Amino acid sequence: xxxxxxxxxxxxxxxxxxxxxxxxxxxxxxxxxxxxxxxxxxxxxxxxxxxxxxxxxxxxxxxxxxxxxxxxxxxxxxxxxxxxxxxxxxxxxxxxxxxxxxxxxxxxxxxxxxxxxxxxxxxxxxxxxxxxxxxxxxxxxxxxxxxxxxx
Numbered sequence: 001x002x003x004x005x006x007x008x009x010x011x012x013x014x015x016x017x018x019x020x021x022x023x024x025x026x027x028x029x030x031x032x033x034x035x036x037x038x039x040x041x042x043x044x045x046x047x048x049x050x051x052x053x054x055x056x057x058x059x060x061x062x063x064x065x066x067x068x069x070x071x072x073x074x075x076x077x078x079x080x081x082x083x084x085x086x087x088x089x090x091x092x093x094x095x096x097x098x099x100x101x102x103x104x105x106x107x108x109x110x111x112x113x114x115x116x117x118x119x120x121x122x123x124x125x126x127x128x129x130x131x132x133x134x135x136x137x138x139x140x141x142x143x144x145x146x147x148x149x150x151x
Contacts (some may be wrong), residue, residue, distance in 0.1 A: 025064030
């Protein structure tokens with residue numbers, strides 16, 4: 001499975017928002033500057049996250065975005081599904097189609113796909129935003145990320 005920039009940048013933006021929105025809303029421009037992400041692209045991502053109920057906007061002077069739920073209650077899976085949709089790298093008709101798959105009775109690989117899909121979903125659902133914020137603070141205690149190109 002390969003995540004698009006929507007998932008990769010959106011996860012970084014959510015970690016940033018969780019880290020910096022404790023006392024006041026965080027602006028798109030501040031997230032964009034810290035993360036090296038285009039403001040225009042970030043607006044699109046935040047719109048998807050807002051639609052999924054993960055962030056909310058605060059209007060007016062000093063407005064911006066905050067988490068809609070406690071960071072302990074937001075999983076990496078919640079974020080990635082809001083941005084990417086279904087995370088399964090293989091969608092096997094044997095498990096999802098009403099008609100099934102013509103080879104289902106003799107196909108052993110369907111169990112491989114099922115195990116891979118379950119493993120990915122379990123992993124991203126077990127990781128919580130608060131854990132990533134803690135790691136972020138350890139790696140960048142001063143909050144400075146510098147100029148870098150990654151994910």
